[in-house]
Amino acid sequence: MVMEISRSTPETAGKVIRCKAAxxxxxxxxxxxxxIEVDPPKAWEVRIKIICTSLCHTDVTFWKMNAxxxxxxxxxxxxxxxxxxxxxxxxxxxMVLPVFLPNWGECRDCESEKSNSCSVFGNRLSxxxxxxxxxxxxxxxxxxxxxxxWVSSFTKYTVVDVTHAVKINPQIxxxxxxxxxCGVSTAAVEEGSTVAIxxxxxxxxxxxEGARLRGAxxxxxxxLNPEKFETGKxxxxxxxxxxATYGEKQVSEVIxxxxxxxxxxxxxxxxxxSVMQEAFRSSRQGWGKxxxxxxxxxxxxxxxxxxxxxxxxxxxxxxxxxxxxxxxxPLLAQKYLDKELSLDEFITNELSFQDINKAFELLEEGKSxxxxxxxxx
Amino acid sequence: MVMEISRSTPETAGKVIRCKAAxxxxxxxxxxxxxIEVDPPKAWEVRIKIICTSLCHTDVTFWKMNAxxxxxxxxxxxxxxxxxxxxxxxxxxxMVLPVFLPNWGECRDCESEKSNSCSVFGNRLSxxxxxxxxxxxxxxxxxxxxxxxWVSSFTKYTVVDVTHAVKINPQIxxxxxxxxxCGVSTAAVEEGSTVAIxxxxxxxxxxxEGARLRGAxxxxxxxLNPEKFETGKxxxxxxxxxxATYGEKQVSEVIxxxxxxxxxxxxxxxxxxSVMQEAFRSSRQGWGKxxxxxxxxxxxxxxxxxxxxxxxxxxxxxxxxxxxxxxxxPLLAQKYLDKELSLDEFITNELSFQDINKAFELLEEGKSxxxxxxxxx
Numbered sequence: 001m002v003m004e005i006s007r008s009t010p011e012t013a014g015k016v017i018r019c020k021a022a023x024x025x026x027x028x029x030x031x032x033x034x035x036i037e038v039d040p041p042k043a044w045e046v047r048i049k050i051i052c053t054s055l056c057h058t059d060v061t062f063w064k065m066n067a068x069x070x071x072x073x074x075x076x077x078x079x080x081x082x083x084x085x086x087x088x089x090x091x092x093x094x095m096v097l098p099v100f101l102p103n104w105g106e107c108r109d110c111e112s113e114k115s116n117s118c119s120v121f122g123n124r125l126s127x128x129x130x131x132x133x134x135x136x137x138x139x140x141x142x143x144x145x146x147x148x149x150w151v152s153s154f155t156k157y158t159v160v161d162v163t164h165a166v167k168i169n170p171q172i173x174x175x176x177x178x179x180x181x182c183g184v185s186t187a188a189v190e191e192g193s194t195v196a197i198x199x200x201x202x203x204x205x206x207x208x209e210g211a212r213l214r215g216a217x218x219x220x221x222x223x224l225n226p227e228k229f230e231t232g233k234x235x236x237x238x239x240x241x242x243x244a245t246y247g248e249k250q251v252s253e254v255i256x257x258x259x260x261x262x263x264x265x266x267x268x269x270x271x272x273x274s275v276m277q278e279a280f281r282s283s284r285q286g287w288g289k290x291x292x293x294x295x296x297x298x299x300x301x302x303x304x305x306x307x308x309x310x311x312x313x314x315x316x317x318x319x320x321x322x323x324x325x326x327x328x329x330p331l332l333a334q335k336y337l338d339k340e341l342s343l344d345e346f347i348t349n350e351l352s353f354q355d356i357n358k359a360f361e362l363l364e365e366g367k368s369x370x371x372x373x374x375x376x377x
Numbered sequence: 378m379v380m381e382i383s384r385s386t387p388e389t390a391g392k393v394i395r396c397k398a399a400x401x402x403x404x405x406x407x408x409x410x411x412x413i414e415v416d417p418p419k420a421w422e423v424r425i426k427i428i429c430t431s432l433c434h435t436d437v438t439f440w441k442m443n444a445x446x447x448x449x450x451x452x453x454x455x456x457x458x459x460x461x462x463x464x465x466x467x468x469x470x471x472m473v474l475p476v477f478l479p480n481w482g483e484c485r486d487c488e489s490e491k492s493n494s495c496s497v498f499g500n501r502l503s504x505x506x507x508x509x510x511x512x513x514x515x516x517x518x519x520x521x522x523x524x525x526x527w528v529s530s531f532t533k534y535t536v537v538d539v540t541h542a543v544k545i546n547p548q549i550x551x552x553x554x555x556x557x558x559c560g561v562s563t564a565a566v567e568e569g570s571t572v573a574i575x576x577x578x579x580x581x582x583x584x585x586e587g588a589r590l591r592g593a594x595x596x597x598x599x600x601l602n603p604e605k606f607e608t609g610k611x612x613x614x615x616x617x618x619x620x621a622t623y624g625e626k627q628v629s630e631v632i633x634x635x636x637x638x639x640x641x642x643x644x645x646x647x648x649x650x651s652v653m654q655e656a657f658r659s660s661r662q663g664w665g666k667x668x669x670x671x672x673x674x675x676x677x678x679x680x681x682x683x684x685x686x687x688x689x690x691x692x693x694x695x696x697x698x699x700x701x702x703x704x705x706x707p708l709l710a711q712k713y714l715d716k717e718l719s720l721d722e723f724i725t726n727e728l729s730f731q732d733i734n735k736a737f738e739l740l741e742e743g744k745s746x747x748x749x750x751x752x753x754x
Contacts, residue, residue, distance in 0.1 A: 115663030117688040119638065122662070261496065273683055285499070286492030296683035303680045306650055306673035309694030311494040317686030 009092060013082035014040050017047070021137070021155030022356045023145055024063055024070045030357040031063075031072075031154065036145060038157045039136040041084035045129065045159050047136075048078035048096055050375045051174040053153040055359045055368075056182055057201055057271075061297055062148065063360070070127070070146045071137055073153030074100045075182040075370075077174040081157060089162055095170040097181045099325040100149035102130065102163040116324045121163045126150075130161050154356060156375055166329045172336055175350070175372045176343045180329050180336075182320075189265050191215035196255050196263040197237070198279050199270035200228040202346060202369050203293055205235045206321075207267045209342060212236025220258060222251060225366040234345050252281035259284065266290045273300035280304055285311040292317040346370045386469060390459035391417050394424070398514070398532035399733045400522055401440055401447045407734040408440075408449075408531065413522060415534045416513040418461035422506065422536050424513075425455035425473055427752045428551040430530040432736045432745075433559055434578055434648075438674055439525065440737070447504070447523045448514055450530030451477045452559040452747075454551040458534060466539055472547040474558045477526035479507065479540040480702040493701045498540045503527075507538050531733060533752055543706045549713055552727070552749045553720045557706050557713075559697075566642050568592035573632050573640040574614070575656050576647035577605040579723060579746050580670055582612045583698075584644045586719060589613025597635060599628060602743040611722050629658035636661065643667045650677035657681055662688040669694040723747045 017038045022031040041047045053076035063072060080094045090096060102121035109115040109122070121130055127146040128135040136159035137145035137152070152158045168177055179202075188210075189195055195211045197204045200223040211219050212235065221228060221237040229240035239258055243251045256262050262284025268276045271294030280290045281304075292315065296302075304315075323329070335341035349371035351359055362368035394415045399408035418424045430453035440449060457471045467473065479498035486492040486499070498507055504523040505512040513536035514522035514529070529535045545554055556579075565587075566572055572588045574581045577600040588596050589612065598605060598614040606617035616635055620628050633639050639661025645653045648671030657667045658681075669692065673679075681692075700706070712718035726748035728736055739745035 109663040112664065115689050117663040119663065122688065271683075276683060286486040286489065286494040286496065292683060292686055295687065300683075301680045302683045302686065303678045306648075306653060306669060306671075306677075306679045306694065309669055309679065309692065310672065310696050311499070312492050312693070312695060312699070314691060314693040315686065316689070316691040317683065318689060319687050322689065 010081055013092075016040065017081075017157050019156035020353070021071055021145070022353070023139070023154075024072060025068055027067055028064045030360075033354060033356070035140055036071075036155060037138045037140070038155065038159065039138075041082060041087075041136070041159050042129070042132070043085040044087060044131060044162050045084040045136075046087060046090050046096065046162060046165060047081045047083075047157060047159045048098070048165075049081050049157055050076055050078045050153050050155065052077055052178050052372050052374050054178050054182075054370050054372055055363055057363065058295065059148075060360060060363060061271075067146075067148075069143065070148050071152040071154055071158070072148045073155075074098070074149045074151045075178060076151075076153035077168075077177045077181070078153075078158070087162055090165065090167060094167050095174075095177075096160075097166045097168050097177055097329060098151040098153070098158075098160045098164055099166060099181050099320070099329070100151060100164070101320045101325055102150070102161070103166075103325040104163045105326060110324070116320060116322055118163065121161075129159070130163065156353075166325045168330060168333050169337065172333045175347060176336060177333060178372060179343050179346050179370060180332050189214050189216050192217045193264040194218040194220070194259040196220045196222060196259070196266045196279065196282050198222045198266065198268045198275050199294065200225075200232050200237070201269060204267065204269035205232065205346065205369060207269060207293070208232060208235040208237050211265075213341075218259065220255060220263065222255075227366065231369065250281070251278050255282035256284075261285070262288050264288060268292045268294050270294045271297050273298070273302050276302050277304060280313070280315060281308070283313055285313060287312050287314075289314045289316065293321065347372055350374065387458060390469075393417065394458075394534050396533035397730070398448055398522070399730070400516070400531075401449060402445055404444055405441045407737075410731060410733070412517055413448075413532060414515045414517070415532065415536065416515075418459060418464075418513070418536050419506070419509070420462040421464060421508060421539050422461040422513075423464060423467050423473065423539060423542060424458045424460075424534060424536045425475070425542075426458045426534055427453055427455045427530050427532065429454055429555050429752060430750045431555050431559075431747050432733075432740055432750070434740065435672065436525075437737060437740060438648075444523075444525075446520065447525050448529040448531055448535070449525045450532075451475070451526040451528045452555060453528075453530035454545075454554045454558070455530075455535070464539055467542065467544060471544050472551075472554075473537075474543045474545050474554055474706060475528040475530070475535075475537045475541055476543060476558050476697070476702040476706070477528060477541070478697045478702055479527070479538070480543075481540045482703060487701070493697060493699055495540065498538075506536070507540065533730075543702045545707060545710050546714065549710045552724060553713055554710060555749060556720050556723050556747060557709050566591050566593050569594045570641040571595040571597070571636040573597045573599060573636070573643045573656065573659050575599045575643065575645045575652050576671065577602075577609050577614070578646060581644065581646035582609065582723065582746060584646060584670070585609060585612040585614050588642075595636065595640075597632060597640065599632075604743065608746065627658070628655050632659035633661075638662070639665050641665060645669045645671050647671045648674050650675070650679050653679050654681060657690070657692060658685070660690055662690060664689050664691075666691045666693065670698065724749055727751065
């Protein structure tokens with residue numbers, strides 16, 4: 001869908017918008033679709049109309065936790081409806097990809113090539129807007145509804161801070177662009193490397209695709225769902241390890257046998273400390289690198305023996321695949337348009353907004369990589 | 378001392394040599410200097426006459442442990458007395474630096490630029506010779522005395538495997554060369570970096586010297602011994618943190634204040650898991666790198682929160698500063714001869730062999746960085 005760009009200020013600018021949203025009222029229970037009110041943007045904020053959104057395991061994790069009155073969703077594409085004071089980067093009609101990872105652009109981290117962790121906005125934890133900690137959502141009784149990861153997309157309109165929004169080329173189809181706001185990372189591995197990927201969800205498959213493009217020799221997928229091997233093959237997975245089929249044998253032992261001593265690169269894409277440790281043990285001595293992409297869900301510590309670290313193994317953590325949203329997402333979008341980056345295979349399902357709870361079921365059943373939810377269908 | 382090279386086969390070749398050695402008979406008690414027998418070298422081995430040796434904290438650690446009947450010392454310089462079968466790399470009279478880290482030269486790790494962890498000889502643990510696990514030492518009652526870290530230098534003669542020996546330029550003075558077999562590592566940091574070094578022993582000071590040469594902006598030394606600041610200044614240390622003077626305040630908090638958010642590089646040169654964790658917490662989010670050089674003494678695990686890892690921090694372990702003995706030690710020796718590398722300041726004390734127990738005292742009292750022990754004085 002190529003958006004037509006309109007530069008005129010809409011009638012809704014400066015006013016509260018009433019629209020449909022899917023709200024989590026009871027954790028773990030189906031979201032309720034109801035009317036809500038979305039405030040106009042404050043300074044440094046933009047209000048956006050959502051074209052399509054998607055669901056991630058992180059949504060599911062928080063949905064099951066004590067997260068009532070939240071408006072989930074953080075992987076989506078939108079068009080600017082109106083902008084707040086001081087906003088110069090966006091105008092009405094711009095196609096925008098909101099991102100959970102802030103990118104202010106003027107701190108030491110944002111200015112460095114080595115980091116994607118904004119040192120000014122990256123450490124603020126709030127259930128609502130990053131600058132003043134307040135929400136732009138209310139239900140029809142006037143009760144505050146919270147933003148999720150500073151964005152929130154299970155609504156027809158939302159408000160995001162400019163540090164959390166990236167302008168993208170409107171030529172890229174919205175459903176493909178939607179994948180760029182979470183889950184598509186680049187795997188910086190050398191030609192001929194061996195790669196072990198723990199968890200073949202959208203993030204893990206994106207790592208496989210990246211490793212395949214760079215000429216990895218062996219790409220081993222590790223997942224408890226045996227159907228993931230067939231899916232993984234489309235993204236370059238060459239070998240599959242189902243931990244459930246090895247009895248007492250550690251996955252790291254299996255990986256070491258498959259790679260003659262350990263994988264050059266291990267990616268943890270699940271978010272469990274025990275898996276991170278097993279990924280580390282699966283990496284080879286000398287130069288094995290373990291990249292942690294999953295967000296640990298239970299607060300468990302990552303524990304390894306210093307002796308295992310001493311012979312040149314590395315552990316590195318990465319949010320958003322180490323990408324800087326404002327500079328890297330437009331590059332990835334261009335790669336898609338140039339047919340260098342494959343995104344289409346990630347989209348396994350499409351639903352309309354009123355069926356959003358079905359998307360949760362598909363993900364939980366392992367039947368979906370990315371399900372696109374169209375807001376206007 | 379420049380060695381004269383003799384190519385004639387000595388009268389001792391093929392025979393047992395009887396010589397003085399300092400043996401650990403009761404852990405933690407003074408070493409006893411006694412007559413021992415040193416067997417001729419077997420295949421792939423060289424027997425060497427030691428010129429001088431030095432003492433490292435690792436010697437002290439093992440000396441206090443359950444390590445009776447050991448011949449300690451692994452940082453020394455020697456001259457080849459005779460060679461075993463198949464030895465082509467060395468001839469009688471060569472000046473040789475033995476090293477605890479093997480470097481066979483023909484495995485995948487030895488051939489890679491990314492590793493210094495020999496995959497064939499690097500994983501064998503034995504108190505004696507690496508190929509057959511037997512000792513070349515006996516006391517006068519015929520009891521076996523063990524090698525230490527495959528080398529052993531508290532004796533006038535020892536036997537080492539060719540994978541544990543590096544030929545060096547005889548122009549470098551023996552006492553300076555002695556420093557190259559342990560403790561002098563290169564700190565690969567960029568100009569303008571902030572560096573925190575935990576533990577200002579010989580390894581920590583070598584890291585400081587390396588960081589200074591590469592133009593680090595701030596080099597923070599952390600040590601419980603306040604005298605180490607004056608010593609450290611000679612090696613480029615600009616700031617000093619004594620953890621004992623901050624009460625309840627964590628060292629990582631102090632480092633974060635000194636570096637505006639955390640050091641770019643943290644080096645752990647002590648070998649305690651708790652210090653490794655504090656070093657990690659002292660590294661900045663975004664790109665902070667923690668390099669573990671110390672060997673953990675108590676088997677404690679290294680534990681961090683995955684959430685702390687997620688924003689681009691790295692942990693890497695390194696033995697022997699990541700150097701490959703056979704290729705890198707000759708380069709360092711040349712740098713010393715070209716006056717690019719400073720080694721002289723590391724030598725704080727010199728003793729003769731019969732006073733070896735005094736070297737243990739000096740190190741334990743924090744009064745010595747490197748004490749050179751001359752075998753023939």
